[in-house]
Each structure stands twice: as structure tokens, then as C-alpha cells.
Amino acid sequence: MTFSSRFNPVAVVLALALGGMTQAAPRRAVLASGDCKDAALSSQTKALHDTLSARAGENVLTPADFAERLFPPPSGSLADIQRQFEAARGQFYEARYTRATQALGEVLEQVVRLPVGETRWKLFVDTWLLQGMTLRALGRMKESDDAFLNVLRLDAQYQLDPDDYTPSTRQLFDKLRRELARTRKVRLSVTSTLLSSEVFLDGRSVGQTPLTLEVPPGTYALTLKKADAVSFPRQLSVQGEETLVQVDLAYEGAVSATPFPCLATPEEGEQGLSHAVRLGGTLGVEEVIVVRLEGASSGPKWLAATVLNVEGAQKLREGGFKTRGLDAPVESLSALVDFITTGKEQPSVVVAQPNLQPPWEAPLPSAVSATRPEPSGPSATRVVSYVTLGVGVAALAAAGGVRLSAEQEWAELQRGHLNENGRVEADDDTGRRLVGQLSRKGQVLTGLLIGSGAALATGAVLFLVSPSPRAPPAVSVDVTAGPGGAGASLSGTF
Missing domain, CATH: 2.60.40.1120 (Carboxypeptidase-like, regulatory domain)
Structure with a gap:
């Protein structure tokens, strides 16, 4: 046998690269689904995430990355940011303008991450006004004007405090206010x-x-x-x-990043899985692992995990095991992670089958009643019809709101802005503005009416084609006993 000492380095590199590609795990995100305030759900979802992340070669989105992409938090508390602002203001009064403008830029980067509301807006205004004065001291007039305009564009009536600002600064601010009023909106x-x-x-x-x-x-x-x-x-x-x-x-609004990435979903229905796929696309991952905690409020529950492919919106695998309390059994958790990543089944994990309802989705056993049976719940199609009808009603209500807001403008237009022919004169700026606003609201109203009509029609069709909830069959049992033995008869309608 003859061996050649010659080799192709390009082929070797390509083979290694392809080998690495076949071994690379898909980018995954682990997401709790259900009651996001449930401590047990958050704790056990985090345990599954940590177990998966600890596996070699796994590529799992961290909770910190999740929060940074969807709800970027500030680097410190509100008090920390306010202290940074005060330090920058001290640098301004010490005439260290270059350092002050850098510090104020860092403050603004954190202000936009604060929760919305008056506290954030006040700090936003104070920072931009100080930045405007700092830039002016550095001779950067255009940037200074833009800093002041960041306040005026949303609050054109804002007034500078005479105790904090010089007359020349207040005059400049008023000049920018007048110019902004003439700017095209x-x-x-x-x-x-x-x-x-x-x-x-x-x-x-x-x-x-x-x-x-x-x-x-x-x-x-x-x-x-x-x-x-x-x-x-x-x-x-x-x-x-x-x-x-x-x-x-x-x-x-159903998505939250704390205490662990979670998607608030109703107790029943497939809406949570469709939202999870959508969220996976927003996060840029290939697979989403949705973790649920199903069962009665007391006693053991089922920890179920569903693997969803984001691109194809497909359910790849689903499995679960029984658990109790805040901590899941380590062996069962490891077995579930094995199943999630490889599809390998183990005795401690119950695997969902295509044609069978998994135990975590089975209805809770009802108490035996001698009087009347409890009716079964509505079908999934009927639930979807309710949701669709609700969307249609909401859109119709929105259309009513738009129409009511347009009535005021129509009444104002009729008061002195229409000539004998029912038209607006070319030199009537107010009348032309009212006509434009009415036209736009008419377009919005038309869209809402069409959308609500389509939703109501779809919901009605789904309601009609969905099966009605039926009560379970009535069953009676008769037992007889005598000297010759015992017997029983079962009768009912099925």
C-alpha cells in the first residue's frame, strides 16, 4: 500500500470548518410562559436555563442579553444618574466645559433607559439645557441650539428660570421658540x-x-x-x-425581563406559543424553549418544556416531568435538557406524542357528582372566535373614538370657514388645516371600519363552525345483591 505525503491544506481547513458547523448548537432562548409573578415558574425556568448553558458547545441567550435587546436597563439607579448629573454641573461651573459635555452625554445615554414619566422627563430637560449652555461655552453654537430644541420641540411653552439662566440665554431660548413655531411640522x-x-x-x-x-x-x-x-x-x-x-x-406588554425572561399568557390556548415564536424572531435566535408550570395550585406540578423553531414556526419537541416547590429534581432537569438538545428520551421525562394529549395539558380530575355533570370547556376554535370578535369590537370602538374627535373639527370648520359653495377659501389657513385633519381622520376611520368588519366576520364564521361545548354522557350504575350472588348493570347515552 502506498501513502502520499502530499495534502491539500485548503481541503483540510474546509473539512474542519464543515465539521465545526455540524457540531454548532443553534442559538437558543429560554423563556418562561404563564404567570410571570410565579416564583416557582421563574426559579425552575432559570434552573433549566443554567443547566442548558452549562453544557459544552451550547449557545444560549443570557437574561442580561434578553433585557438589553428589549428593555435596556440603566447602568445604575436613578440616584446614581442624578449624582452623575450633579457632578457634570459642577464641572460646568468650574469652566471644565469639555469634561462637562462628555459627562452630560453619558448621563443622557442613561436617562433614555429610565422608566417613562415625569421624573425621567425632568432629568431629560435639565440635562439638555445644561448641555446647551456647555456647548455654547465651547463655541459650538449649532449643537447648542439643537440641545435647547430637544426641550422645546415637545414643550414649546417651557420657560427658563431667571435665577438659573442669564438674560442672554433666556433671549436665545425665546428666539429658538419663535423659530420653532414657524418650522414645518x-x-x-x-x-x-x-x-x-x-x-x-x-x-x-x-x-x-x-x-x-x-x-x-x-x-x-x-x-x-x-x-x-x-x-x-x-x-x-x-x-x-x-x-x-x-x-x-x-x-x-406581555413580555417582561425580570425576575426571569417571561411571556405572560392565559392559562389555556396556543397564543403563548405563537407569541414566543414572534419573540424569538425579535431576539434573533433560531430556537425558543418555552417553559411552563402546569397543575393545581397545591401539590405536585408538571414542568413542561416546548422547543420551537423560529424560522418555520414549528414545534420540534415537547417533554416534561413532575416537580414540587421552587426547585426541580436535578436528575429530571438534566434528562429534560438532554431531550431538548438531542431528542434522547429517558424514563424520567414524559415525551409528548403527536396524537396523544400530554398529562400537563390534561384537564384536572373533577369530583364525582351525583346530581349533574360539569360541561366541558370551549374548543380551541371557539376560543379563537371569541378573541377575533373581541378584536373586531375593539377596532369598532376605536373607530367611534376617531369619529367623535372628528366631530369637533367639523363643527369648527362650519363656523365661518365654508363659503356658499361649501368650500374653503385658498387663503384660509385654519380652514385648510381643519380639512386636512378631517381627511386624515377619515382615512383612519375607514381603515378601522374595514378592519373591524373583517375581524367580526371572521370571528362569526369561526364561532359558527366551532363545535359547541357538550356535557359528558350521563351514566347510571345499578347494583343488586342476594343470596345467589351479586350483579351490576351500567347504562348511559354515549
Whole structure:
């Protein structure tokens, strides 16, 4: 046998690279699903995440990366950021302008990560005003003007305190205010899947959805909030004639990063899995592992994990085991991670089969009743029909809100802005503005009516084709006993 000493280094490198690719684990995210305030759910989901992350070669998104991508937190507390601001103000009064402007830039990077509201807005205003004066001291006039305008563009009536600002600074501020009033504005329209959601720009509340307002062109930090539901913070570029934004707050508000990445979902239904796939696309991962804790409020529960492929929106594997308390059995947890990553089945893990309902999805055993049986719950199709009908009703209600807001503008237009032919004169700026606003609201109203009609029609069809809940069959048992023996008869309708 003859061996050749010649080899192709390119082929060797390519073979090694391909070998590494076949061994590389997909990028995964572990996500709790259910009651995000449940300490047991958070604890056991974290345990599964840590067990998976400890495996060699695994590529798992960390909770810190999850929070940074969706809800970037500030590096310190509010008190820490305020101390940084005070230090920068001290540097300004000491005429260390270059260091002050750098420090203020660092403060602003943290301010935009604070929760929206008055506290954040006040610190935002104070920082930009001080930055404007610092840049002016450095001779950077255009940047100084832009810093002041970051305050005026959302609060045109803001007044500088005479005790803190020189007359020349106040005169400049008033001049910028007048120039801003003459600047062309952009119509910004914001809608949400949750009605009457509060809209925040740069941390300041500017109204509730559906919202239409005019703002100067530029980039704004947009956040929506309703009760505990908060949208993903986003940088919004407002340009052109009009900018339309629709936020799915029902979905984004269900996501939380603390105490562990979680997606709040109802107790029943597949909506949580579809939202998990959508969230996986936002995070840029290939697979999402959804962890649930199912069972009665007391006693042992099932810890179930579902592996979802993000690109194909497919359920790859599902398994679980019984657990109790905050800590899952180490051996069972390790076996579940083996199943998640390789598909290898072990006795301690119950694997969901395509044609069988897994035990963690089985209904709780009901008490035996001699009077009447409990009816079964609605089918999945009927639940979807309820949700679709609810969306249609919500859109119809939003259309009513838009129509009511348009009535005031129509009444104002009729008061002295229409000629005998029912038209607006070319030199009537106010009348033309009202016509434009009515036209835009008419478009929004048309869209909402069409959308609500489609949703109501779809929901009605789903409701009609879904099976009605049926009570379990009535069964009676007769037992007889006598000297010759005993007997029993079973009768019922099936």
C-alpha cells in the first residue's frame, strides 16, 4: 500500500470548518410562559436555563442579553444618574466645559433607559439645557441650539428660570421658540392594539391612543404604556408629511425581563406559543424553549418544556416531568435538557406524542357528582372566535373614538370657514388645516371600519363552525345483591 505525503491544506481547513458547523448548537432562548409573578415558574425556568448553558458547545441567550435587546436597563439607579448629573454641573461651573459635555452625554445615554414619566422627563430637560449652555461655552453654537430644541420641540411653552439662566440665554431660548413655531411640522399618528394606551415621547406623556399630533421632524424615543403593560422602547424617525405608527401593546406588554425572561399568557390556548415564536424572531435566535408550570395550585406540578423553531414556526419537541416547590429534581432537569438538545428520551421525562394529549395539558380530575355533570370547556376554535370578535369590537370602538374627535373639527370648520359653495377659501389657513385633519381622520376611520368588519366576520364564521361545548354522557350504575350472588348493570347515552 502506498501513502502520499502530499495534502491539500485548503481541503483540510474546509473539512474542519464543515465539521465545526455540524457540531454548532443553534442559538437558543429560554423563556418562561404563564404567570410571570410565579416564583416557582421563574426559579425552575432559570434552573433549566443554567443547566442548558452549562453544557459544552451550547449557545444560549443570557437574561442580561434578553433585557438589553428589549428593555435596556440603566447602568445604575436613578440616584446614581442624578449624582452623575450633579457632578457634570459642577464641572460646568468650574469652566471644565469639555469634561462637562462628555459627562452630560453619558448621563443622557442613561436617562433614555429610565422608566417613562415625569421624573425621567425632568432629568431629560435639565440635562439638555445644561448641555446647551456647555456647548455654547465651547463655541459650538449649532449643537447648542439643537440641545435647547430637544426641550422645546415637545414643550414649546417651557420657560427658563431667571435665577438659573442669564438674560442672554433666556433671549436665545425665546428666539429658538419663535423659530420653532414657524418650522414645518410632521403629523404623527400612533395607534395601539390596547385602547387608550398612554403615549410617551422622550419620556413625556403626550396623550392617549388613537393619537394624532404635529411635531418637528427628528428622532424621538417612543414608548406606550397601559397599566402594567409597557411596549418595547423604540427610536422613531419622524419625517415627511406624516408618520404612522401602530404598536401591538397586547403582545409587547406581555413580555417582561425580570425576575426571569417571561411571556405572560392565559392559562389555556396556543397564543403563548405563537407569541414566543414572534419573540424569538425579535431576539434573533433560531430556537425558543418555552417553559411552563402546569397543575393545581397545591401539590405536585408538571414542568413542561416546548422547543420551537423560529424560522418555520414549528414545534420540534415537547417533554416534561413532575416537580414540587421552587426547585426541580436535578436528575429530571438534566434528562429534560438532554431531550431538548438531542431528542434522547429517558424514563424520567414524559415525551409528548403527536396524537396523544400530554398529562400537563390534561384537564384536572373533577369530583364525582351525583346530581349533574360539569360541561366541558370551549374548543380551541371557539376560543379563537371569541378573541377575533373581541378584536373586531375593539377596532369598532376605536373607530367611534376617531369619529367623535372628528366631530369637533367639523363643527369648527362650519363656523365661518365654508363659503356658499361649501368650500374653503385658498387663503384660509385654519380652514385648510381643519380639512386636512378631517381627511386624515377619515382615512383612519375607514381603515378601522374595514378592519373591524373583517375581524367580526371572521370571528362569526369561526364561532359558527366551532363545535359547541357538550356535557359528558350521563351514566347510571345499578347494583343488586342476594343470596345467589351479586350483579351490576351500567347504562348511559354515549
